[in-house]
Amino acid sequence: LLSVDDDRLASRRRRSSAYERLVQPCLAELVGTAFFVFMGCVSVIEDGGPEAGLGRLQPALVHGLAVAVMVACMAEISLAIYLCGGMEMSMVPPYVVSQLLGGVLGASMAKAMTSAENYAKAQGAAFTLLQSEQQLGGALFGEIAMTSLLTLVVLLGAVNATSRSPLVPFTVGCSVILSVLAGGGVSGTCLNAARALGPALLSGYWSYHWVYWVGPLAGALVGAALVRLLLGDRDTRVLMK
């Protein structure tokens, strides 16, 4: 099945225009990230408060299912895919820019849809969980470890030839659901600067914002290193060939 796909992809690539190779993927990233951040922010702003009884399940399901249906929306992970040979270097910067722009667009859509009152209560769906230095260690560790889990699932499910699977949208979505459910109370489970930037910009909340850039970036590097050094197939692995 995979080799058939490869052939079809190759013939498609031969026929495809510059628009299809360069512009369309970035537009898809922008639209995908916009809808992901839009629904994610709305789920946080309109969660109904503690008495609604859903707790972290509501944002967990919304973010995870949005990732599953939108597929593409992870800035650091684009880098990890490049590091494992799944993307050309020239595509990484436009991808990352598209994702960050999409995140700002999505956060604006969330602000347009929700009432000012609920928006203020949620501090604009920015990550306002971190309020003191004591939380930083656990939060940073959590972002790194959970992003490396997510990166592993993406790289083994979509890039590494011997383990690729058509079910990868669902395994990636499930990784997000479980990470928000387990670690949401420690770090907010951002996993992704594109999810953090837009809400921070629109609500003007920047405290400890760097955690959501450093943590996911380091996690993506850890995940890519695990695949490149130890877990990848012969073509992907650089050691022990």
Add this chain to the structure above:
Amino acid sequence: LLSVDDDRLASRRRRSSAYERLVQPCLAELVGTAFFVFMGCVSVIEDGGPEAGLGRLQPALVHGLAVAVMVACMAEISLAIYLCGGMEMSMVPPYVVSQLLGGVLGASMAKAMTSAENYAKAQGAAFTLLQSEQQLGGALFGEIAMTSLLTLVVLLGAVNATSRSPLVPFTVGCSVILSVLAGGGVSGTCLNAARALGPALLSGYWSYHWVYWVGPLAGALVGAALVRLLLGDRDTRVLMK
């Protein structure tokens, strides 16, 4: 896999009778919409009240899973599929009529199954969330944006040749689950006139009913435009070929 399917579909179409081409798809829409609206209304009428603690998770899962197992039940989306070349114009009016009839049948089944007391409390599972003009902006924006997300998932998953997937029932169902979870408190997350008409008719509740026709219709047009203009493959796209 897809080309095999195309061949099989084509040979099936050659052999198929007028009944199979014209009547059976409409019957399937009617039965599918009836069961979708039936279970959706029952989940709202019999939600056990706030003390049951499930909040929006109950209607979110019921509507999303019903869409996943029934596949076909979206009036505006039939229009979007036609606009992207996935359906002949002559099939759109009978499809839409079948879906609206199915919605009335489903709402009647929900009334037959539930107690008069619970039915009255839920105002017949009609969309009674909107009570003032101040809510209209957010609700209309939400219906448009969430229906365009749903339409994108349907068009890219079922119509656009380079991205079609056999997993589309589940991605569409997940889109409904996440939309009800995130936006249910703002607009009720109808996404579909066929879901709104039956309950409104049976309970006589028509306040702001137009939101559930204008919003989903506009959202379907936005989603179809995104695919036709920017995100579709060469055959589907009309710009940048």
Add this chain to the structure above:
Amino acid sequence: LLSVDDDRLASRRRRSSAYERLVQPCLAELVGTAFFVFMGCVSVIEDGGPEAGLGRLQPALVHGLAVAVMVACMAEISLAIYLCGGMEMSMVPPYVVSQLLGGVLGASMAKAMTSAENYAKAQGAAFTLLQSEQQLGGALFGEIAMTSLLTLVVLLGAVNATSRSPLVPFTVGCSVILSVLAGGGVSGTCLNAARALGPALLSGYWSYHWVYWVGPLAGALVGAALVRLLLGDRDTRVLMK
């Protein structure tokens, strides 16, 4: 894909012994139903009471996921599969007996695992929701309508050649989840005499027990009729050929 499966199934059938054709399927039904009823009863007995806050979600997920992973455990549906040409008549009685025996075994396992105190509170996971004649109409209607939905999903997903899908375990499981979530408060959502018999026997609770035989049986006939008369492909359908 399906034709390959058919070939493989045919060659397997030629090679297969009487044990594999006759005894093993019944053993699989017995084991599958036993685990389904076992986990279903435990989820009801050990639900933690209203303060645990999961409400109908706990039994809904447990029953639906058990159906998805066990695949086979529906007595009335065996009848519907036979009526639509998916099973030989000679297999229906042994299947139904295996399922009923499996249900009694599963209910006994649930009793062995749970404390006498919790077991008594739940009245042995028998369907004790129905306490008065006034509930009967809605409960019977619900069992019929929801079993016909489930039967439709099974017949179109596993028997009808033009719509068969390898995803059918998950669509059937999702049908059970949504039916318990939506209709659990009205009828208990049994859908299946094999789920009702074992717990009734072990707890000695037989009030309105007939509802869980008449309702699912009638629902299976409605679902089979819809496929045989209207929705099936040319080989399955008896009208409008």
Add this chain to the structure above:
Amino acid sequence: LLSVDDDRLASRRRRSSAYERLVQPCLAELVGTAFFVFMGCVSVIEDGGPEAGLGRLQPALVHGLAVAVMVACMAEISLAIYLCGGMEMSMVPPYVVSQLLGGVLGASMAKAMTSAENYAKAQGAAFTLLQSEQQLGGALFGEIAMTSLLTLVVLLGAVNATSRSPLVPFTVGCSVILSVLAGGGVSGTCLNAARALGPALLSGYWSYHWVYWVGPLAGALVGAALVRLLLGDRDTRVLMK
């Protein structure tokens, strides 16, 4: 599809180095188990207490989805796979050691991420549910029965040739979700010594720890016996050939 896979697997095996045959699978077990135990422990330590309202749903989803995305992490089940011919004897001890080491690593990661206060309240995510001899019978029975269910799903979905399915990660994950939801209140639903060892070691909590070795081991033997004696195909089955 399966025969294609077999060919590809065979050719891959011919080409593969000792590293790929012996070391990499053990590393994958270690990493997979580490992430599984890490997220599982965090979900228990950071569950927000009873007032968060998610009850057993949070650990149920986290453990089940982690199994689905990590695939490999079950010590006793490695034994069952060996007993049914899916693994060579020489691989069983290194697999089991890798899983136990991964569990200790994962539990350490959970301790690093969470606050000392929450960690102490959860007794380190060790299985502290069992507090008296009266609970032992039900807990042991539950671990045996639920592990045999899980083993059946793994063996029929991944080893037995006539029932293997590419959906097996999701059916195994669903088995874990339903087992934690149904039986979490009786035994803690460990199903796996590798999940129990690390937390016990890090928190120094060893009361009734043996239940989580004896129960899963006995359950894996029951599941393997059912497949070997009754439910497997001709190649897997030793009786009634």
